[in-house]
Amino acid sequence: MKFITIDKKDWARGIEKSRETYKLFGPVKDKSGFLIKSLENDTLPDMEYHxxxxxxxxxxxxxTEKILETTLDESKEDHHIMKRADTDYSPRAVVGIRPYDAKAIELVKLNFDTDDYRDPYFCDAYEATTFVGLAVNKPGPFDFSTSAGSGPFCEDGLDILLADLDDKFLAKVLTGKGDAYISACGFETSADEKESLALFDILKKEAQNNIVSHIDTDKLKEKTILELHEAPFWEDVAFSCINCGTCTYVCPTCWCFDIQDETKRKSSTRIRNWDTCMSPLFTRHATGHNPRAAKTQRVRQRFMHKLKYFYDKYDQGIMCVGCGRCVKNCPVNIDIREVCNILNSYEKQE
Amino acid sequence: MDTCINKIRELSLKLLEENEVKKVIGFAEGTIPMATSPVTITRKQDVEKLVFNSTCGLNLANYIRNQKDKIAVIAKGCDTRNIVTHIVENQVQREKLYIIGVPCNGMIDKSKIESLFEDEIIEFSEDGGKLNVKSSLKEEKLNKSDYLRKNCRLCMHKNPVIYDVLAGDLVEEQNFDNPYPDVDEIEAMNSETKWQHFEDLTKNCIRCYACRNACPICYCPTCFVDESGPQWVGKGQDKTDVNTFHFLRAFHCAGRCTDCGACVEACPMDINVRDFTRKLNKDSFEMFGWEAGLDIARRPPLDVYSPNDPDDFIK
Amino acid sequence: MGNLLEHMGIEKDRVHFSWISSAEATKFVDVVKEISKKVRALGPNKKLVKDYN
Known part of the structure; x- marks a missing residue:
């Protein structure tokens, strides 16, 4: 295992240097709060964010992603033939991604990269991307990542894990992609492997001990789908829901999308947009019939997918990494931690 | 406002006990600081779950449509104005509602309070006009009056306009020489600056539609943005589509919006979508002397024709 | 609606409202001429126009 010490005085220079080979993304402060954005010009990732x-x-x-395009101009030989849009898949790096978000991308990949079908847009982007994680030294009050299969120092899906040591970063290089990125930054100061491992271990334990929020998932597997599906608590869970898409859009593991064709004069594009199971339109058939016409059905679907269907299908834990975003951003404070515990402890009354 | 919760619980208990209503719609304590959640209470023992404080920023008029039985609803000034609007627009029947009116001293601007802290807020409590807010790094004692939501600061109808019973003493109403200073500020800009203002305003919009769905007057069975045959507006993140949504939604609220602020309260990106609706409120006020939701006997201005309607825009 | 469009930054002279009877041919011509003149003075509209690429 390779460890690199990065003095914070050298940080900006290294990141700038990596721009020669990589297009960068990372956390930046905006008027709404911190967002992950493309880092244009000399913007550096804000590594102080929570x-x-x-x-x-x-x-x-x-x-919104343009995936295919064509011309409607019949004088052109290839008119009406959809071709892949010209998307830039040159190397990119997300610098400062949280471990739970990297883990979430691994879960999304289970859907987009399967034996039966490989989504070219996601997979090509995935291959082009290097994930430079920033460990969470001080987890917030809504972070329940340790009980959701991730954690403040979780390495799943990361190429590099950085630990913030005040005046420097200690980088744990986890993959070849990570090694290439560190080289592109010109960071070369090796740190002693044994000492670094021990240090990571201490920091990890400290961070994990700071996590105050937990969920129980141990009994989800043994519950039967129908019993949970028909349980009486869904009306109460869903009452306050206003059916906006906030929870699904802020969720790092929600992957559903909708395809739209848009044309203007002689050009036509096919785009795919995030979609949300909270919207009645998500399931409305062309006939007008809607299998999930009622709000309660849609709320149930979201939680059942995350906590039961996904768990059963992939056997890789729940489709939630415990980032706490939906808990914090839900306008009516529907809390997945509570719902998960209700599901986990539910016993059918005979 | 802190003592009114006892009265609310007492009244709710009585209504359920006497079978006057089948359920009470109010707010319950949230699972995180500064959060409350709309709740429906049907059992007497659950009445204790009801709370009312400065974080009850959503509008409960949004939860009273399509009810079979008579229900009770806890309603602050703006909620009652939306109840009036619902009655006028035939969304609810007055006799199927028992309104527990709460004179309101305003709701707090959660984003503004959050912005004082570098980390997450772990504790929040209030005592009269004082707020105690704590994160793991520091504790702040704030005056509630400095952290009111923008709409509450300009509110002229803190007291319920329609109710069966009051849960507290009426509060003093504010009066302003100019109730729309924020609209004036935008009106003073030139076209380019205005355009830029709204482009910046909506640039982080994720089209989750929380603003629309939190809005009590946005109750169309199918919203124009969800209509697919014909499709009126693109569904992607194109800024023209995003702004078309905001512009048209606002226009659909013309003469109906009570400036309750639920839209802003619900927005995860902290977008002040009131910049759109406030202009229409100002115009309704200046052109028709109209404020929405004050009188169940009057039709809204865009619903009726009067020979005196201003028409100088028609050439 | 005109007011809200103007509030958003759509120039006042770009949107016009008129009431013309089918019998008022000359009024129609005059109004359209007036509108064309005003809109031409503003140049092509870039606002609320979708760029597809």
Whole structure:
């Protein structure tokens, strides 16, 4: 395992240098709060941030993405034939991604990269991206990542894990991609492996001990889908829901999308947009029939997908990494931690 | 306002006990600081769950449509104005509602308070006009009056305009020589600056539609943005589509918006979408002397024709 | 609606409202001429116009 020490005085220079090879993304402060954005010109990632409102999934899976295009001009030989849009898949790096967000991208990948189908847009972006994680030294009060299969120092999905040591970063280089990025930055000061491992261990334990929020998922697997589906608590859970898409859009693991064709004069593009299972339109059939016409059905779907269907299908834990964004941003404070615990402890009354 | 919760619980209990209503719609304590959640209470023992404080920023008129039985609702000034609007627009029947009116001293601007802290808020409490807010790094004692939401600062109808019973003493109403200083500020800009203002305003919009869905008057069975045959507006993040949504939603609220602020309260990106609706409120006021939701006997100005309607825009 | 458009930064002279009877041919011509003149003076509209690429 390779460890690199980066003096914070050298940080900006290294990041700037990496721009020669990489297009950079990272946390920046905006008027709404912190967001993950493309870092243009000399903008550096803000490594002092706590949480970003939106996750890093948009780097690989933008809210609106042009996927195909064609011309409607019949004098052209290839008119009406959809071709892949000209998207830039040159190397990119997300600097300062939180470990739970990187883990979430691994969960999204389970859907987009399967034996049956490989989504070229997501997969090409994934391959182009290097994930430079920033460990969470001081987890916030809504962070329940340790009980959701991730954690403040979780390495899943990361190429590099950085630990903030006040005047310097200690970088744990986890993959070849990570090694290439560190070289592109010109960071070369090796740190002793044994000492660094021990230091990471201490910091990790300290951070994990600071996590105050937990969920129980141990019994979800043994519950039957129908029993949970027909449980009486859904009306209460869903009552306050206003059916906006906030929870699904801020969620780092929600992957649903909608395809739209847009034309202007002789050009036509096919775009895909994030979609949300909270919207009645999400399931409305062309006939007008809607299998999830009622709010309660839609709220149930979101939680069942995250906490049961996904768990059963992939056997990789729940489809939630415990970032706490939906808890914090839900306008009516529907709390996935509470819902998860209700599901986990539910026993059907005979 | 802190003592009114006892009265609210007492009244709710009585209504449920006497079977006057089947349920009470109010606010319950949230799971995180500065959060409350709309709740429906049907059992007497659950009445204790009801709370009312300066974080009850949503509008409960949004939860009273399509009810079979008579219900009770806890309503502050703006909520009651939206109840009036619902009655006028035939969304609810007055006799199926029992309104527990709460004179309101304003709701707090959560984003403004959050911006004082570098880390997350872990504790929030209030005592009269004082707020105690704590994060793991520091504690702040704030005057509530300095941290009121923008709409509450300009509110002229803090007291319920329609109610069956009051849960507290009426409060003094504010009066302003100019109730729309924020609109004036935008009106004073030239076209380019105005355009830039609204482009900046909506640039982080994620089209989650929380503003629309939190709005009690946005109750169309299918919103124009969700209509797919014909499709009126693109569904992506194109800024023209985003602004078309905001512009048209606001226009659909013309003469109906009570400036309750639920839209801004719900927005995860902290966008002051009131910049759109406030202009229409000002115009309704200046052209028709109209403020929405004050009188169940009057139709809103865009609903009726009067020979005196201003028409100098028609050439 | 005109007011809200203007409030958003759409120039006042770009949107016009008129009431013309089918019998008022000359009024129609005059109004359209007036509108054309005003809109031409403003140049092409860039606002609320979608760029597809």
């Amino acid at each position: 949480d970003t409102i939106m996750s890093a999934k948009s780097v690989l899976f933008p809210q």
